[in-house]
Amino acid sequence: MWLLALWACSSSYTLEGTVENGLSGEPLGGFGVVAAADDPAITLSCRTFQGAVDEQGNLSVAGLCAGTSYTLTLSGEVVSPDLTSVPAGGPGGPLAAKAYPAPAGEGIYTLFDGALTSVKSNADQKKEVPLGGSEPVYFPGTTPGKFPVVPEGGFLVLSGEATDLQLVPLVVNPNRLELEGSQPMTPWFYVGSSFEGNVATPVVAEVDASKVTEVSAGERTIRYLAADALPAGRYVLYEPGQRRMTMFDMGGEATLELPDASGDDDGDGKKKKGKGKGRKK
DSSP: OHHHHHHHHHSEEEEEEEEEETTTOSBOOOEEEEEEESOTTSOGGGSEEEEEEOTTOEEEEEEEETTSOEEEEEOSSEEOTTSSEEOTTOOSSOEEEEEEEOOSSSEEEEEETTEEEEOOOEEEEEEEOBTTOSSOEEEESOOOSSOOEEOTTOEEEEEGGGGGSEEEEEEEEOSOEEETTEEEEOSEEEESEEEETTEEEEOOOOOOGGGEEEEEETTEEEEEEEGGGSOSEEEEEEOTTSSEEEEEEESSOOOOOOOGGGTSOOSSSOOOTTOTTSBOO
């Protein structure tokens, strides 16, 4: 055992390689790398090493011992399925790895020009049953004056439980909607439903799967939708029956207009004062 430990310490190497952004193909760096030995009996001097990936995407972790494998941990807002472990003795040459800008936790984000921004456009989730129907339609109780935007060249990022949410367009119904057992709705915005009279028809999100990237970070899944993975427009992420929903624009700022006569819209999708539910009193 003593001879093995001595050999492991005398046979060291530097873990080297290059890291590129898995979404753009450009170098990705500016984060730290910690290598922790998997063999608990390895000598103390071989157990933990700190390195980094510089701004040009060059990876370097010096001093690793050949007698054990290592688990890699990355610091900063980045994940990499390629940089998780190193076999005993090293990888046999420089690595060529892909990494992805990623939030530390779960939720909904935009990614543009390297910056991750949490999407905060939440609204109360409401539902009503159209007259003559049996299934409810969903709609936001209010809309914000300004919506988060995933611009051209950007990404919508769904992390963890957010990947389970339904993604659907937000659709304008320019006409009055009669309801079962409730007052009629004036023209308003609906979640994944268009109308012919009081009859609702589902409207689905047309996702281009070739422009969606999914990676794993431990037990967490992270999904990246390029701005042009969907037709430009306004969308909703929600789980039917939950309290809140999240709205945002893909491919640039969208405009959904309600008829001027309704008094509910001033041309930018923002409700005017006094129309909090889009419903006649």
